Amino acid sequence: MMKKIFCSFTIFGIGLFIITAMTGCEGRTGPEGKDASESALEGFAPGIKCATCHNPDLDTTYRVLAKEVQYEASGHFDGGDFSHNSYDCAGCHTNEGFLERYSRGFGNETFNLTAPSGPICNQGYPNASPPGCFTCHSPHSRANFTVRDSSAVNIFTLIAGRTTQQWNSSNASNLCVKCHQPRMTSTFMWASGTTPASWQPDPSKTNTTDTAKIYTSRWNNHVSGEPTQTLLGTGGFEFTGYSNYQSSYHTTLINNKALGCEDCHMATVNSSNQNGGHTFWVRYLASGSTSPSYNVNGCNVSGCHSSNPVVASATAPDAAHWGKRATIIAKIAELGKLMMDTTITQKWSLPQSGKAVPWVTVTTSTVIGDSSWAANASTTKPLVITPAFKAGALWNLQQVQYEKSHGMHNYKYVLALLQNSIDELKK
Ligand code: HEC
Ligand code: HEC
Ligand code: HEC
Ligand code: HEC
Numbered sequence: 439m440m441k442k443i444f445c446s447f448t449i450f451g452i453g454l455f456i457i458t459a460m461t462g463c464e465g466r467t468g469p470e471g472k473d474a475s476e477s478a479l480e481g482f483a484p485g486i487k488c489a490t491c492h493n494p495d496l497d498t499t500y501r502v503l504a505k506e507v508q509y510e511a512s513g514h515f516d517g518g519d520f521s522h523n524s525y526d527c528a529g530c531h532t533n534e535g536f537l538e539r540y541s542r543g544f545g546n547e548t549f550n551l552t553a554p555s556g557p558i559c560n561q562g563y564p565n566a567s568p569p570g571c572f573t574c575h576s577p578h579s580r581a582n583f584t585v586r587d588s589s590a591v592n593i594f595t596l597i598a599g600r601t602t603q604q605w606n607s608s609n610a611s612n613l614c615v616k617c618h619q620p621r622m623t624s625t626f627m628w629a630s631g632t633t634p635a636s637w638q639p640d641p642s643k644t645n646t647t648d649t650a651k652i653y654t655s656r657w658n659n660h661v662s663g664e665p666t667q668t669l670l671g672t673g674g675f676e677f678t679g680y681s682n683y684q685s686s687y688h689t690t691l692i693n694n695k696a697l698g699c700e701d702c703h704m705a706t707v708n709s710s711n712q713n714g715g716h717t718f719w720v721r722y723l724a725s726g727s728t729s730p731s732y733n734v735n736g737c738n739v740s741g742c743h744s745s746n747p748v749v750a751s752a753t754a755p756d757a758a759h760w761g762k763r764a765t766i767i768a769k770i771a772e773l774g775k776l777m778m779d780t781t782i783t784q785k786w787s788l789p790q791s792g793k794a795v796p797w798v799t800v801t802t803s804t805v806i807g808d809s810s811w812a813a814n815a816s817t818t819k820p821l822v823i824t825p826a827f828k829a830g831a832l833w834n835l836q837q838v839q840y841e842k843s844h845g846m847h848n849y850k851y852v853l854a855l856l857q858n859s860i861d862e863l864k865k
């Protein structure tokens with residue numbers, strides 16, 4: 439898309455036409471606009487010089503063209519999931535839906551455990567575009583690249599008895615978690631159509647008469663919020679009687695506004711190019727390679743890991759950091775295998791048609807070798823776990839899987855979730 443724009447600006451006449459056409463919309467600006475189509479036309483800041491950003495020869499500050507190329511390699515652009523454009527998905531998966539939420543004010547979003555709520559839109563966007571520069575910035579109206587919104591975000595959890603926490607770190611990360619938060623747009627906890635509601639995870643349900651019924655393979659915090667929850671040290675099923683639910687120093691830094699997603703995910707770009715910066719990738723596939731590389735430039739900066747650097751090597755990782763990632767991967771596999779072992783699961787669940795059932799199914803990604811675990815449950819074949827709290831092990835396997843950093847976000851918390859789940863199943 440950028441290439442097209444630059445072409446049009448080389449033809450002076452067309453550029454002038456666009457300026458005339460667009461400045462006509464200057465009056466309709468800002469978050470007070472009534473709908474998304476209006477807020478997308480935010481006008482131009484007075485005295486703005488188009489070439490600052492639109493002529494790569496003159497743009498020595500922003501490097502807009504480079505950012506555009508990086509962005510095209512990101513999951514946001516490339517993931518392609520802007521097809522999720524219905525009212526309950528568009529708020530995070532499309533540019534248009536996000537701008538509608540911005541217009542309404544993120545602070546007005548409330549969460550209700552029993553109805554679609556939170557980051558939802560008033561309408562679907564059949565003609566949607568993926569999140570882009572104008573989703574996260576408003577370069578024309580502000581003549582700069584500050585983030586569009588940097589207010590704090592409430593991060594709730596579906597675990598009973600746990601309070602909502604707040605993410606309030608760097609401006610940039612407060613933007614990220616407007617979308618990277620758990621969602622209430624569909625949940626296993628309310629009945630819809632023929633699908634009955636599943637059990638809400640509740641660590642206090644430890645009586646032998648407490649039963650958990652799970653009717654869905656997606657019995658989890660909904661994929662979008664686990665990294666954020668994990669960095670805050672929440673979102674997991676915390677079995678009672680353990681004292682090891684602690685967080686790593688990353689969490690302290692976040693609460694001190696000294697660390698945000700961008701520090702690790704928008705680090706200085708490595709020579710192999712498709713990483714860091716506006717690709718948002720720590721893990722990436724270098725061109726021509728089938729095994730992942732990691733951009734850890736964000737870790738090894740002064741004040742963080744510069745004196746004892748993170749070495750993200752598959753064959754010789756440093757023991758203090760990347761080596762712990764291997765520990766987490768091994769614990770994930772151990773917990774998954776326990777839940778596929780019917781001699782274990784039969785102790786804590788009812789048989790189906792007289793047979794003991796595994797609690798999970800697994801598929802393995804050929805690209806990065808990660809296993810993907812899903813609950814072995816459906817509307818017609820629910821998992822019935824008793825005493826109910828043992829189901830927390832299944833919750834935690836998915837929570838850790840969708841946290842997606844193999845413990846690098848918050849090693850101590852992730853390790854405690856996995857180890858305590860393993861211990862509970864083995865009792
Ligand atoms: C602070 C940087 C900046 C300045 C200054 C700037 N733009 Fe842009 N403009 C952008 C960015 C970033 C994009 C998005 C590029 C993309 O998404 O491919 C863009 C996109 C556009 C587009 C394409 C819109 C679309 O929806 O495809 C037009 C037209 C445009 N700018 C015109 C102008 C004009 C005219 C001026 C001067 C009055 C100007 N810009 C000044 C950053 C800037
Ligand atoms: C609160 C914002 C938000 C809402 C609302 C939302 N998503 Fe997402 N979704 C995300 C984020 C963020 C990711 C990326 C998660 C990651 O990789 O950590 C994602 C990832 C996905 C993925 C790919 C990952 C996977 O393994 O499932 C699918 C598919 C998806 N969403 C579907 C949907 C659908 C369907 C809806 C509406 C019913 C929806 N999303 C609503 C934020 C949201
Ligand atoms: C998903 C949100 C998001 C999108 C989409 C996005 N940016 Fe950014 N951008 C950010 C954040 C966050 C920062 C601030 C990073 C920081 O504080 O370190 C930033 C910073 C910048 C900066 C200033 C800092 C720098 O790296 O020089 C420029 C220029 C920029 N973005 C351009 C763009 C352009 C051009 C696009 C479209 C191709 C774009 N951005 C799309 C989130 C986004
Ligand atoms: C407008 C909503 C939105 C904002 C803002 C946003 N993201 Fe995302 N992000 C998404 C969605 C949706 C996906 C899933 C894309 C897909 O796979 O379809 C995603 C994917 C990603 C991925 C790739 C994960 C994967 O498995 O594909 C990373 C990494 C990421 N985001 C980091 C960030 C960071 C860091 C920020 C802040 C600088 C940020 N995001 C801001 C919505 C957003």
Ligand code: HEC
Nearest residue numbers: 614615618665666688697698699702720721842843844846
């Ligand atoms: C302290 C550094 C750090 C911070 C801060 C951080 N991440 Fe990460 N994140 C990582 C690392 C390292 C990985 C990759 C680990 C791996 O692949 O094993 C990762 C992976 C991810 C992934 C999976 C991407 C992929 O390759 O599939 C997502 C999504 C993600 N992080 C989102 C976020 C969001 C959202 C935030 C802020 C709320 C955030 N991260 C903050 C270090 C960080």
